[in-house]
Amino acid sequence: MHKPAPWQLLLLLSNSLIISLTQPATAQEAPLKPTARYAIGEDVDLGQIIGEWRDPYPEIPIFACVCDDAVCDNSESWPFREFERYQLTVKLGPYNAGVAESIGFNCFDIETGRRPSELADGGIGGPDQPGSSLGIPTADVLDEGEQLRLSWPNGESNTIDVDGWNIALLDALDCQTLTQVPQKTFTARRIIGTPAVDAQTGNVAVPVLLEECVETQQSAIFVVDPQGVGSYALYRVQVPGEQVFPNEFSSYPLNSITGVQYWDSSLLVRHGTASGAEALLVFRPGRTPAGEWVSCGVVTPGEGDSRLCEQQAES
Structure with a gap:
């Protein structure tokens, strides 16, 4: 085989160097924002979308929207996709949320719980309170959260002590030993927040605190x-x-519950971490009044938000 002369090797090296220096560098494309990735069909954490909107639009409310029809066709506007019943999405501003409601969603402000129509009209009230229909009670919290009073339109009422309510939590935190245990039975200590009444059935969802230690609520x-x-x-x-x-x-524990409400008999539960991260869980009507879990989405990003939607198996 012919061996190249030294001058030929130098020529080859110089040519390759010239080629490498004159080739244009490939520009690195900027990563797509969460809203753009969501629009092209990518499965994006809703908390990332909310985070994208927070800084440029601090005064515009953000709405969590739950599909309440068999199919909610949102293909004509962002995010250009169809949603099935109980799937979650988010909308920026009352106008977009109102459009979403016109195609089958139920939407509410993730900060205040108000409907888009209330904000668009300048209203300051929360969702319509039950109790006006015959047979549907109202719910009040008494004795610093230790009692629930149900009142009916005919003037009758019933006061219920919650300290006898118990539930077995799986993978619970034992505050005495500060260790996680496979299962532990807890008794309700007090009601936290405001109970929600289903205006169609009269069922009352009651959020309760079971135990609290090391800045963690169960x-x-x-x-x-x-x-x-x-x-x-x-x-x-x-x-x-x-x-x-x-x-x-039995159940897996919730963190700090920040709100419960019913929309068309679907129960929406907001819970969060001590740092302020929040997630929304949706329970559809099921074989019992407790309903069945169908979805969860982070609505306020923050430290520990990845633990708020760790559901991996339906009961």
Whole structure:
């Protein structure tokens, strides 16, 4: 084989160097923003979209929207896709949220819980309160959260002590040993926040604090199904996790519950971390008044938000 002369090697090296120096550098494309990735069909954490909107639009409310029809066709506007019943999305401003409601969504401001029509009209009230329909009670919290009072339009009422309510939590934090245990039964300490009344059924979703330590709350939702004025049936809302529930009296824990409300008998639960991160869980009507978990989405990003939607198996 012919061996190249030294001058030929130098020529080859110089030519390759010239080629490498004269080739234009490939420009690195800027990454797409979450809203753009969401619009092309990518599965994007809703918290990233909310984070994208926060700085440029600090005064515009952001709405969480839940599809309430069999299909919500949002293909004519952002994010240009169809949603199935109980799927979550987010909208910027009351106008966009109002458009979403016209195609089958239920939307509410993630900060105040108000409907888009209330903000568009300048209203300051919250969602319509139940109690005007015959047979639907109103709910009040008494004795610093230790009692629930249900009142009916005919003037009758029933006061319920919540300290007898109990639930078995899976993968619970034991505050005495500061360790995680496979299962532990807790008793309600007090009601936190405002109970929600389903205007169609009269069921009452009651958020309760079970235990609190090292800046961590363990909470749960109980649903009261009134059986007339003087009695009731009690159900536990089951938040799913890695394991299948052993029975209907168990659940994975919620963090700090920041709000509960009903939309067309679907229960929406907001819970969050001590740092301010929040997620929205949706429970559709099921075989019991407690409903069935269908979806979860982070609505306020922050430290620990990845743990707020860790559901991996439905009960």
